[in-house]
Amino acid sequence: MSGATMQAPAPARTAELRRLAWMHPEWWIVLAAAAAWIALAVIPHPAAHGHAPHVHAAHSFDDAEPSHFHAGHPVDGSAVTSDAVGSTGDARMTGGARMTDGVGSTGGARMTDGVGSTGRAGMTGGVGSTGGAGMFGDVGAVILRAVLMIVAMMLPLVLANVRHAALSSLSARRHRAIVGFVAGFLALWIPAQLLIEGAAAVLGSYAGWLASAGVIGLAAAAWEASPTRGTRLRRCHATAPLAPRGWRAHADCFRYGVVTGRHCVVSCWALMALCSAAGHALPVMGAVFALQWAGRDARWNALRWTAAVLVAVSVAGAGLLRA
Amino acid sequence: MYERRDVWTLSDEHPWHPTLEWYARAVDELRARPASDPAGWEYLAAIHGRKPGAWPPGATWNQCRHGSWFFLPWHRVYLHYFETVVRQAVRQLGGPDDWTVPYWDYSDARQPNARRLPPAFREPHLPGGKPNPLFAAQRDPRMNAGEELGRGAVDVGPALKPRNFELGAGRPGFGGARPPAEHGEGSLENVPHGAVHMGVAGPRDGWMGRFATAGLDPVFWLHHANIDRLWEVWRGMEGHDDPADAAWRDARFTLGHGPGAVSLTTREVLDVSRPPLGYRYSSVAPPEGRFAVRLDTKPLPRRRTRGGGERVVPAEMVGASDAAVPLGAAPSEVQFAVESRGARVFKSFRVDDAGEPEVFLKVENVRGLELAAGGYVLYLNLPAGSGPDDHPERRAGEISLFGVREASAAGGEHGGSGLTFTLDVTEVARLLRGAGDWSPDRLRVTFVPVQRGPRDEVVDGDARVGRVSVFQA
Numbered sequence: 181m182s183g184a185t186m187q188a189p190a191p192a193r194t195a196e197l198r199r200l201a202w203m204h205p206e207w208w209i210v211l212a213a214a215a216a217w218i219a220l221a222v223i224p225h226p227a228a229h230g231h232a233p234h235v236h237a238a239h240s241f242d243d244a245e246p247s248h249f250h251a252g253h254p255v256d257g258s259a260v261t262s263d264a265v266g267s268t269g270d271a272r273m274t275g276g277a278r279m280t281d282g283v284g285s286t287g288g289a290r291m292t293d294g295v296g297s298t299g300r301a302g303m304t305g306g307v308g309s310t311g312g313a314g315m316f317g318d319v320g321a322v323i324l325r326a327v328l329m330i331v332a333m334m335l336p337l338v339l340a341n342v343r344h345a346a347l348s349s350l351s352a353r354r355h356r357a358i359v360g361f362v363a364g365f366l367a368l369w370i371p372a373q374l375l376i377e378g379a380a381a382v383l384g385s386y387a388g389w390l391a392s393a394g395v396i397g398l399a400a401a402a403w404e405a406s407p408t409r410g411t412r413l414r415r416c417h418a419t420a421p422l423a424p425r426g427w428r429a430h431a432d433c434f435r436y437g438v439v440t441g442r443h444c445v446v447s448c449w450a451l452m453a454l455c456s457a458a459g460h461a462l463p464v465m466g467a468v469f470a471l472q473w474a475g476r477d478a479r480w481n482a483l484r485w486t487a488a489v490l491v492a493v494s495v496a497g498a499g500l501l502r503a
Numbered sequence: 504m505y506e507r508r509d510v511w512t513l514s515d516e517h518p519w520h521p522t523l524e525w526y527a528r529a530v531d532e533l534r535a536r537p538a539s540d541p542a543g544w545e546y547l548a549a550i551h552g553r554k555p556g557a558w559p560p561g562a563t564w565n566q567c568r569h570g571s572w573f574f575l576p577w578h579r580v581y582l583h584y585f586e587t588v589v590r591q592a593v594r595q596l597g598g599p600d601d602w603t604v605p606y607w608d609y610s611d612a613r614q615p616n617a618r619r620l621p622p623a624f625r626e627p628h629l630p631g632g633k634p635n636p637l638f639a640a641q642r643d644p645r646m647n648a649g650e651e652l653g654r655g656a657v658d659v660g661p662a663l664k665p666r667n668f669e670l671g672a673g674r675p676g677f678g679g680a681r682p683p684a685e686h687g688e689g690s691l692e693n694v695p696h697g698a699v700h701m702g703v704a705g706p707r708d709g710w711m712g713r714f715a716t717a718g719l720d721p722v723f724w725l726h727h728a729n730i731d732r733l734w735e736v737w738r739g740m741e742g743h744d745d746p747a748d749a750a751w752r753d754a755r756f757t758l759g760h761g762p763g764a765v766s767l768t769t770r771e772v773l774d775v776s777r778p779p780l781g782y783r784y785s786s787v788a789p790p791e792g793r794f795a796v797r798l799d800t801k802p803l804p805r806r807r808t809r810g811g812g813e814r815v816v817p818a819e820m821v822g823a824s825d826a827a828v829p830l831g832a833a834p835s836e837v838q839f840a841v842e843s844r845g846a847r848v849f850k851s852f853r854v855d856d857a858g859e860p861e862v863f864l865k866v867e868n869v870r871g872l873e874l875a876a877g878g879y880v881l882y883l884n885l886p887a888g889s890g891p892d893d894h895p896e897r898r899a900g901e902i903s904l905f906g907v908r909e910a911s912a913a914g915g916e917h918g919g920s921g922l923t924f925t926l927d928v929t930e931v932a933r934l935l936r937g938a939g940d941w942s943p944d945r946l947r948v949t950f951v952p953v954q955r956g957p958r959d960e961v962v963d964g965d966a967r968v969g970r971v972s973v974f975q976a
Contacts (some may be wrong), residue, residue: 351819
């Protein structure tokens with residue numbers, strides 16, 4: 181090769197693609213995140229299911245729910261769907277209460293209960309939804325949604341770490357390094373996300389979805405604006421030494437994913453809780469993601485907390501309109 | 504236009520040249536001001552670093568930017584703020600209107616005393632018997648006694664060599680890495696910047712050795728004036744350009760509070776001759792005859808990005824240690840395998856295949872809270888039984904541990920992953936190949952401590968390198 185040759189040789193397109201893949205070993209994570217967004221957009225959401233009018237639903241959640249919870253029996257809704265929700269909701273609330281006791285622990289049984297209450301959160305937050313029979317009505321679907329949320333919203337924020345894992349590895353095992361990192365990251369985030377969902381659901385069941393979204397929104401804004409959040413965010417992009425070969429290479433990548441996930445949970449939990457409280461509405465998730473993405477750029481630092489407040493206000497505003 | 508002059512040139516004219524005399528008077532005046540005064544000495548030092556605590560309302564403290572490509576622009580704005588404050592104090596005291604901070608060119612080969620502190624900074628007392636405001640007892644006592652900084656600490660050759668400003672993806676750079684995605688000190692920030700900090704301070708508790716106290720030492724500002732000058736020197740060399748990225752150019756730095764506050768972007772301080780800066784250096788010529796390294800002006804393989812900026816093609820990692828390396832009071836070494844053949848796809852990126860590949864040594868995640876030495880010199884494949892002094896040709900470079908303690912604090916402002924250095928070892932690798940001593944099975948890296956504390960207080964400390972890796976491009 182003579183001179184500076186950035187021009188591709190004969191099979192130009194293949195060579196170009198190989199170059200791009202070399203420069204951006206994280207390319208398939210970007211694709212995965214895009215696919216997760218599409219899935220979140222097209223997979224039927226509880227809110228999309230046929231159900232009673234919004235006014236009714238809002239009424240039942242805002243007014244009847246607390247009494248339902250304390251009385252321990254279903255809301256006496258006039259619509260059939262609402263009734264069904266109530267009866268499932270009953271068991272879930274119990275689970276939700278246990279979740280509260282078990283905050284911090286991740287026992288399998290509690291987790292399942294927490295998931296149940298998450299389904300409820302989906303409904304309460306879901307702006308008048310009655311999704312007991314929806315595809316998120318069961319545990320697997322709730323877990324699936326948590327996975328999609330993390331892949332769509334959180335993985336893109338740690339692309340720098342994914343790149344670090346790949347570029348700090350021998351070229352033959354770059355993609356294995358990425359797999360190890362992502363496995364560790366998800367191993368930490370998914371249970372955390374399920375806990376967050378559970379907690380948001382419990383809060384929603386006590387206070388009504390509007391109030392809980394407002395409270396979580398303000399808490400998120402306060403957390404975003406706090407100096408601790410800034411320090412935490414810096415730690416999200418910490419690097420770690422990775423062994424080059426053998427099982428230690430796998431272990432180091434996995435551990436790096438776990439450690440990154442931990443910092444990521446600590447800095448992003450509040451906004452993820454806001455997504456849950458807002459019923460996983462796609463615009464809210466999009467706004468939260470955009471906010472987090474902008475927060476990586478030093479130039480946007482000053483705007484970050486303002487935007488957080490705006491999200492909170494918009495969620496509350498949407499709630500008011502519904503009510 | 505204000506002119507910043509070399510402190511040893513001034514000192515040769517008179518040890519108490521008016522610039523230094525007025526500096527001393529102003530320091531005295533500034534020290535008398537309260538910590539809450541944005542034009543006070545303590546406030547000025549606290550802008551650089553300060554532990555959390557009872558801060559005055561509105562104080563812009565603990566702002567210093569290290570280990571990233573904001574290191575140079577931030578310190579330029581900082582120095583401008585400092586100079587404005589001191590100039591005002593000098594005027595108030597009846598001095599000249601055009602006081603400027605001198606620079607300390609410790610690398611000047613024509614100045615025999617360049618590596619010593621100038622006399623005005625070493626004497627505890629003024630000729631009249633009063634305490635000398637420019638003196639600080641919180642230095643390595645050998646520096647105050649007039650000893651020289653090590654030659655390696657002031658070697659600007661490796662600092663000025665990198666063609667690109669941005670460091671990353673395994674390649675060295677002059678100015679530092681793009682945060683938050685990449686970590687790493689630019690070549691200038693490592694040596695001479697960090698090395699002079701640690702050389703003046705000593706490895707223990709000297710003011711210059713820590714972010715929170717460095718600005719308290721009056722010589723700090725002369726040191727940073729020289730670092731700022733070296734940026735101008737580097738820019739003046741062929742093929743050297745600042746980053747074009749908006750993320751760098753539009754970054755804003757706000758220092759001080761109240762009416763005297765300064766808020767400037769990188770873009771606004773790139774031309775030092777224009778307002779609001781309006782200064783020049785008495786010399787920005789590259790140091791004569793001090794370049795053992797060849798200045799390579801060939802363009803790097805780059806790809807344009809949509810934003811108009813350019814991304815350098817990542818280098819390939821071909822080998823790394825699988826264990827941490829302790830950095831103590833005695834030399835330590837690590838040995839690991841290097842892949843002889845790189846990825847095939849990578850060959851299409853090579854600038855030219857007539858020559859040998861460029862080789863970079865990355866010293867990753869250096870952490871520690873107690874240091875045995877201020878820095879370490881790295882050697883490649885030092886033959887068994889021979890000392891580092893026997894093989895100067897195998898010297899791969901020097902790393903300075905200035906900032907390691909701050910960057911190791913998990914809850915701190917500086918990330919917690921320690922410091923990462925990237926050294927260009929192409930020449931040494933070429934030499935080893937020529938000597939038949941570049942075996943793919945193993946590369947041995949030896950860390951030799953420099954800038955150790957006085958003999959009676961030798962400690963081993965807890966500093967360690969997370970990993971040593973080799974990149975090829």
